[in-house]
Amino acid sequence: MENVYDIAIIGAGPAGLAAGLYGARAKMKTVIFEKSKNGGQIVITHEVANYPGSVENASGPSLVARMVQQCKEFGAEIKRDDIVEVQLEGDIKVIKGQSGEEYRAKAVVVAAGASPRKIGCPGEKEFTGKGVSYCATCDADFFEDFEVFVVGGGDSAIEEAMYLTKFARKVTIVHRRQGFRCAKSIEEKAKANPKIEFLLDTVVEEIKGDGILESVVFKNVVTGETFEYHADEEDGTMGVFVFIGVVAQTDLYKGIIDMNEQNYIITDDCMRTNIPGVFAAGDCRVKPLRQVVTATADGAIAAVMAEKYINEKFGE
Structure with a gap:
């Protein structure tokens, strides 16, 4: 069919790029749509130490660059367009971009990923x-010899807090509970770091300043007391780094593809959704572990299953 892609992949994170690589290698006409930067969340990762086979000191951006190169080598197209509407029922799926272009495909892989969860307090958006x-990797160097607060209690919060100690003179981890959700080994390292302090049973109530962040209002969730912490006068500002989880980027598919209560897409082990010819891969789907290695595995499976679906459905 002329002007119809075999596989259209929405999202160019590790899941989408892996799907693109497997789709293109199988000689299918493959397109990957990405609204902003290729790579998703991994591009803000300073070091990727737990991706099997990655070279020593591999960074998120370097890993993504290699994935993109592989996709292109096998003939996958990567288009910069924000997908704003989808029509997924029927044999040929229709995808509309913010650019005004309309794309058609026999199969769709949703690899829309997830984005950082916000605190939701006054001042957060403004500052x-x-x-x-x-993103500590992106912004840590702006806070050389300044004070910073890290909000969160999971693996990423504690790991990023330790990374920030390379730059900031003092890092305070703010967590709403006493206990942490991170691995014990990471917690022990953080507690042994002389630059790290802890503010527990505490949440951020408000972020304030005049043009730049100058103070933070904290609330103790046990006593209900609030107090305002001001930046050092000589510094004039400080940093607040937020690592309290991620939110699935699936709003576009609500009411179309089946999801759980947290808006993660439900798939089977073959990445199939409730709609024939529509697959999901990576952080946007229901899964027990969200890591680069599981995202790339999802993408590979989705593309292979999409190829099988196309062969059966269209007899190719």
């Missing part, structure tokens, strides 16, 4: 990029 950050 994002002016003291508030969701």
Whole structure:
């Protein structure tokens, strides 16, 4: 069919790029759509130490660059377009981009990923990029010899706090409970780090400043007491890094593809959704572990199953 892709992949994170690689290698006409930067969350990762076979000191961006290169070598197209509408019922799926272009495909792989969860307090939005950050790798060097607060208690929060100690003179981890959700080995390392302090049973109530972040209002969830912490006068500002989980980027598919209560897409082991010819891969689907290695595995499976679906459905 002319002007119809075999596989259209929405999202160019590790899941989408792996699907693109497997789709293109199978000689299927493959396109990957990405609204912003290729790579998803991994591009803000300073070091990827737990991806099997990755070279020593591999960074998120370097790993993504290699994935993109592999996709292109096998003939996958990567298009910069934000997908704003989908029509997934029927044999030929229709995808519409913000560019105004309309694309058609025999199978679709949703690899839309997830994005950082926000605190949701007053001032957070206003001071994002002016003291508030969701990426230590991106912004740590702006806070050389400054004080920073890290909000969260999971693996990423503690790991990023330790990374920030390379730059900041003091790092305070703010967590709403006493106990942490991170691996014990990571917690022990953080507690042994002389630059790290802890503010427990505490949440961020408000972020304040005049143009740049100057103070943070904290609340003790046990006593109900609030207190305001001001940046050192000589510094003039400080940093708040937020690592409290991720949110699936699946709003576009609500009411179309089956999801769980947290809006993660439900699939079987073959990445199939409730709609024939529509697959999901990576962080946007229901799964027990969200890591680069599981995302790439999802993408590979989705593409292989999409090829099988196309062969059976269209007799190719």
